[in-house]
Amino acid sequence: MSEKKKILILQKIHIDGIQLLENNPNFEYEIIEDTNVEILKSKIKDCDGLSLRTTKLPAEIMNLGKKLKIISRHGVGYDNVDLEVSKKNNITIAITTTANAVAVAEHVFFMLLSLCKRKSLLDETVRSGRFKDKNKLPGTMELWKKNILIVGFGRIGKSLIKRCLGFEMNVFVYDPFVTEKTIESYGGKKIENLKESLKNMDMISLHMPINDKTKNLFNMDLFKKMKKNCIIVNAARGGIIDENDLNEALNQNLIFGAGLDVFSTEPPESNNPLLKNDKVLLSPHVAALTEECRRRMGIETIQNIIDFFDKKLEQSKIVKL
Numbered sequence: 001m002s003e004k005k006k007i008l009i010l011q012k013i014h015i016d017g018i019q020l021l022e023n024n025p026n027f028e029y030e031i032i033e034d035t036n037v038e039i040l041k042s043k044i045k046d047c048d049g050l051s052l053r054t055t056k057l058p059a060e061i062m063n064l065g066k067k068l069k070i071i072s073r074h075g076v077g078y079d080n081v082d083l084e085v086s087k088k089n090n091i092t093i094a095i096t097t098t099a100n101a102v103a104v105a106e107h108v109f110f111m112l113l114s115l116c117k118r119k120s121l122l123d124e125t126v127r128s129g130r131f132k133d134k135n136k137l138p139g140t141m142e143l144w145k146k147n148i149l150i151v152g153f154g155r156i157g158k159s160l161i162k163r164c165l166g167f168e169m170n171v172f173v174y175d176p177f178v179t180e181k182t183i184e185s186y187g188g189k190k191i192e193n194l195k196e197s198l199k200n201m202d203m204i205s206l207h208m209p210i211n212d213k214t215k216n217l218f219n220m221d222l223f224k225k226m227k228k229n230c231i232i233v234n235a236a237r238g239g240i241i242d243e244n245d246l247n248e249a250l251n252q253n254l255i256f257g258a259g260l261d262v263f264s265t266e267p268p269e270s271n272n273p274l275l276k277n278d279k280v281l282l283s284p285h286v287a288a289l290t291e292e293c294r295r296r297m298g299i300e301t302i303q304n305i306i307d308f309f310d311k312k313l314e315q316s317k318i319v320k321l
Helices: 015-022 037-046 083-088 101-116 119-127 131-136 155-166 180-185 194-200 243-251 291-309
Strands: 005-010 027-032 049-052 070-073 092-094 147-151 170-174 203-206 231-234 257-260 280-282
Touching (some): 027 037, 070 291, 101 155, 101 203, 101 231, 119 131, 170 194, 243 257
Parallel strands (some): 005 027, 147 170, 257 280
16 A cells, blocks of 8 residues: 555544554554534545444435545444445445354343343342342243244354353244255254244344344234243344334233343433333343453454455455445
């Protein structure tokens, strides 16, 4: 590279990722913490690449990036990027394919265990001095021998199945794009019909992108097909579950509980009924933000940018537009 490439880092990432640019003479960088639209419009004009976390990059901003060649996502989702502009302007989108699978899979298990064991209720019972009321509490559940459906079998789904098998669960997988042979090699059973399978599942974990086909895919129609003891967890993307329908399904005891790390609107609006529903366990889109994962994602995000300009970026890390 004859001249230094300018990289914008939108929102802070782990220092170990930034150090990769700091120590490379071919790059200069700027960290932008205030991602106001007008600031982004002025900054994007001169950058060759950028690191992107949760900031939205609509067409009006991206079209100003005449030199922009690569957007490296700090994660695996890319719904905050205008894909049409990326394709039209030949902007490569890269994702961190190896960084967050373990963290998200562990978070799903944290939610499953917390809901099955009624973590909040048990903890509050002791803290409030009602220890002797333990025999009056509703029962807890085991994960052992339960049927779990993993919807979407990418890197996170494959990481999750290992943990499920460790608890001796019966694992089923729905993913039209993954072969039966692959699923069985991981110890799961392939499901062909999503709707029909729901009546047999005790737990469901979602691991799919948000698009026109998956938006509000899990709605009242599907909740009515589930077992009353079913728990559903979404640590993928907000909008896959219809939140109003979920709230109603919980209130009608159609399903047992839900764990949500993602929401249709983030942060969720104050009038979102799920915020007051004690059958839901909520977390603020942090499944992938363990200390270890922050470091891995920071490093991989920046390494993807460096590899792109060095013409070494692996095809598996490039989003097919």
